[in-house]
Every structure is written in structure tokens, then in C-alpha cells.
Amino acid sequence: MNALLEAHLAFRKNVAPGVKLYGLNPGNHRILLYVSEHPGCLQKDIAEHCIVETSTLSSVLKNLEKKGLLERRRFEKDNRAYAIYPTEKGQKIVDTVTEKMLASTKIALTGFSEKEAEDLMVYLDRVTENLKNANRLSAQDDKVS
Numbered sequence: 001m002n003a004l005l006e007a008h009l010a011f012r013k014n015v016a017p018g019v020k021l022y023g024l025n026p027g028n029h030r031i032l033l034y035v036s037e038h039p040g041c042l043q044k045d046i047a048e049h050c051i052v053e054t055s056t057l058s059s060v061l062k063n064l065e066k067k068g069l070l071e072r073r074r075f076e077k078d079n080r081a082y083a084i085y086p087t088e089k090g091q092k093i094v095d096t097v098t099e100k101m102l103a104s105t106k107i108a109l110t111g112f113s114e115k116e117a118e119d120l121m122v123y124l125d126r127v128t129e130n131l132k133n134a135n136r137l138s139a140q141d142d143k144v145s
Contacts, residue, residue, distance in 0.1 A: 018100030036094040040083040
């Protein structure tokens with residue numbers, strides 16, 4: 001049971017110095033990475049994918065915008081919403097920190113065969129989906145109560 005948490009914390013600690021160099025924490029980088037991979041995404045999409053409350057995300061996005069890493073533009077289909085885009089500066093940070101994350105992943109998978117590493121990624125994706133689905137169901141139950 002502790003294995004997932006310990007692996008997460010050890011990975012995060014290994015990546016943290018590379019992320020902190022840019023005044024970010026790993027959660028900020030995850031948001032920046034998502035926006036980089038999905039330019040023009042909406043805040044609700046970021047919140048759902050990154051498992052962050054929308055109220056918390058709003059302040060994180062403002063902070064990243066102040067640092068010049070993201071920009072918000074009015075969403076074409078709904079003038080009340082904003083589409084989120086990485087800036088050139090933000091994209092450079094994503095690229096650099098992603099290299100650090102790939103190096104950390106390589107370290108984490110030392111001693112694994114290629115098949116074992118692929119299987120692990122599939123299992124972790126399933127674990128993540130299971131937990132996200134449970135969170136969605138829990139949120140729906142909270143709304144009904």
C-alpha cells in the first residue's frame with residue numbers, strides 16, 4: 001500500500017531540484033506540461049486532468065501567468081471562458097524540466113527489462129484511471145447529498 005506513495009515521493013524528490021530552478025513546484029510543472037501538450041485547453045480540462053480543485057487552479061494559473069509562462073485568451077466558442085496557452089518562455093521550461101523527468105524515469109526503471117517497464121506504465125495508467133473514476137463518483141455523490 002505504501003509502495004505507490006513512496007515511489008511518488010521519491011520520484012518527486014528526484015525531480016524537484018530541476019523544477020525549483022525555475023521557481024516552480026512539481027504540481028506547477030504538471031499543469032504547465034498539460035497546457036504545453038494541449039494548447040488552447042480550458043481551465044476545467046486542466047483541473048480534471050491534473051486532479052486539482054478549480055479554485056486552487058485559478059490561483060496557480062494566475063501565478064504562472066505573472067511569471068510569463070502561460071497566457072489566457074478568450075475562448076472563441078464561449079466569450080466567458082479563457083483558453084490557456086504556454087508562452088515561449090513556458091515552453092522552454094517545460095522542455096528542460098521534461099528532460100530532467102525523463103532522466104529520473106530512466107533512473108527509476110534501472111534494472112527493469114523493456115517489457116517490465118512497459119507493463120509498469122500500463123499498470124500505473126490503470127491505477128490512475130481507477131482513482132480518477134473513484135474521485136468523479138465521489139464528487140457526484142457529494143453533489144447529490
